[in-house]
Amino acid sequence: DIVMTQSPLSLPVTPGEPASISCRSSQSLLYSNGYKYVDWYLQKPGQSPQLLIYLGSNRASGVPDRFSGSGSGTNFTLKISRVEPEDVGVYYCMQPLQTPFTFGPGTKVDLK
Amino acid sequence: QVQLVQSGPEVKKPGASVKVSCKASGYTFSNYTIHWVRQAPGQRLEWMGWLNPGTGYGKLSQKFQGRLTLPRDTSASIAFMELSSLRSEDTAIYYCARVKLDYYYGLDVWGQGTTVTVSS
Numbered sequence: 578d579i580v581m582t583q584s585p586l587s588l589p590v591t592p593g594e595p596a597s598i599s600c601r602s603s604q605s606l607l608y609s610n611g612y613k614y615v616d617w618y619l620q621k622p623g624q625s626p627q628l629l630i631y632l633g634s635n636r637a638s639g640v641p642d643r644f645s646g647s648g649s650g651t652n653f654t655l656k657i658s659r660v661e662p663e664d665v666g667v668y669y670c671m672q673p674l675q676t677p678f679t680f681g682p683g684t685k686v687d688l689k
Numbered sequence: 690q691v692q693l694v695q696s697g698p699e700v701k702k703p704g705a706s707v708k709v710s711c712k713a714s715g716y717t718f719s720n721y722t723i724h725w726v727r728q729a730p731g732q733r734l735e736w737m738g739w740l741n742p743g744t745g746y747g748k749l750s751q752k753f754q755g756r757l758t759l760p761r762d763t764s765a766s767i768a769f770m771e772l773s774s775l776r777s778e779d780t781a782i783y784y785c786a787r788v789k790l791d792y793y794y795g796l797d798v799w800g801q802g803t804t805v806t807v808s809s
Contacts, residue, residue: 616795618734625784625802626726626734631795638797669734673793677750678724678736 579604579672583681589689590664596657598684600670605650606633614674617646617655620683621666629668630655662688691715693723693785693800700806706773709803711785718766719743721787724796725759725770729781737783741790742768775807 580603590596606614613633618626628637630646633653643658657664667683696710711723725737740747740759747759753772761768768785783803786796 612793614793618796620734625799626786626796627799628795628797631797632793635794637795671734671736671796673788673795676736676739676748677752680734680736682733 578677579606579675579679581670581672581679581681583668583670583684586682586684588684588686590657590660590686591689592662593659596660596664596686598655598668598670598686600648600653600655600681602651602653602672604674606653606672606674607650608674613648613650613653614672615646615648615653616671616673617644618669618671618680619664619666620669621663624666626669660686691798693787693798695783695785695800695803698804698806700808701775703776703807703809705775705807706771707775707779707805708769708771709783709785709805711768711770711800713766713768713787716787718763720791721789722747723759723761723768724786724788726784726786726796727781728784728802729778732781735781737770739788740768742766743790772805775805777807779805780807781805 582601617630620626634646670681694712722739724739738749742761758771785800
């Protein structure tokens with residue numbers, strides 16, 4: 578199975594400031610079609626996960642443009658340009674390249 | 690609007706089975722696969738398997754082989770997750786989510802989750 582790791586696991590943030598989360602995979606997630614098979618999900622407190630970014634850098638419908646995804650074959654980053662109070666929760670990266678899909682351990686983002 | 694609505698909480702004894710439903714509305718059921726993901730207390734999200742409701746074909750995580758089935762009722766646009774031989778470690782919130790068939794756009798719609806508690 579592909580192992581996903583994230584850092585940091587906890588990230589206190591200040592509203593209006595940028596934030597960044599890293600995700601690493603045990604195998605390259607770059608497929609032959611040129612797409613990077615990594616997604617980012619946010620699970621707000623008491624809610625189901627919600628899709629933020631798919632295939633490495635594509636924002637899902639309705640996701641604010643302050644969220645962006647980037648990365649190479651095994652190293653990926655989610656950036657929030659200016660954190661808003663509603664961005665608190667746990668962020669997960671996930672690889673859908675091969676089954677079983679696997680998730681990172683999550684990064685808990687809360688306000689300082 | 691597009692939504693996946695899951696059945697209510699379940700409490701089961703060890704060794705029993707549980708069947709969770711996921712009713713789709715607002716879109717064409719057969720144009721998306723349904724995935725099942727669970728989250729045990731304090732643990733990361735864990736992918737369990739997926740099903741193509743139109744064909745009945747799917748794939749399960751090897752971890753659940755022999756215990757997990759993913760039936761569906763296409764006439765009612767409902768997908769099910771049935772897990773047997775339950776043990777305490779299966780206590781978790783179970784989510785369904787959809788993925789478009791012809792192009793990957795991520796797990797873009799999720800159900801509200803169903804809490805399954807396994808306790809003697």
